[in-house]
Structures are given as C-alpha cells and as structure tokens.
Amino acid sequence: MFKYLIKGLLAGVAIKLVESYRHWSLQLLKIEAAKSYVYGVQLARLSALGLLQLGLVSGLVGVGALLFHIGLFILLPWTVAAKAVFGMILGLVYMIGGGFALRAAMDEKTWMKKSGATELLQEAIRQPKRD
16 A cells, blocks of 8 residues: 555655646747747847838949949040040959959858858767867
8 A cells, every 4th residue: 555655655746846847948949939039139120220221222322333333424635535434444443343342242252251150060079079
C-alpha cells in the first residue's frame, strides 16, 4: 500500500514538474518570437528610411549634376558639336564611376564584413578549447 502511495506521489510531482516546465518553455518561446518580431519590424523600418534617404540623395545629386551641366554648357564658348562631345564624355565618365560605386556597394565580402557575419561564422566554426 505504501509502495503505491509513494509511486502515486512521485508520479504526481513528476507530472507537475513537466507541466511547469512546459509552461515556462512556452513562455520563453513566446518571448523569443516577440523579440524576433520586434527586431524584424525595426529592420523593416530602418530599411524603409534608408530607401527614402537614398531616393532623396539620388534626386538631389541628379538635379545638381543637371544644373551643373546646363550652366557649364551655357558658359562654354565652344561650338555646339564640341559641347555635345564634351557632354558625351562626361556622361561616359559618370556611367563608369557609377558602375564602380555600385559594384563596391554590392560586394558580398563588404556586406559580410560590415554586418558582422564574418565574425559570427568564425565563432561558429571555432573548435572548443580542450584543457
């Protein structure tokens, strides 16, 4: 009789511990999910702000370049053909410079280094020290 009573008590305590553990693990899972969601929202917000700023800066640079060229072509005492050739050369220089800038901005190595992913990968593959 005592044997069954002790087994029943131990089983009840074990069930209570498992239920408590399940409750706390679900709570931790909900907290981690909420943290991930908030991080995602922050990342989306920062991305949207960055795109807006990039658009504004690109527009300002474009308008500035256009106004510079208009003023330059009005003031230069060259023939129309010479001004056209000069404009084509400037356009080619801008295209090449923009291509190099875009290539540098989209380089995977640079993104990995700036985001800290390189260090994260190095830490993940590092072998644990053996004493």
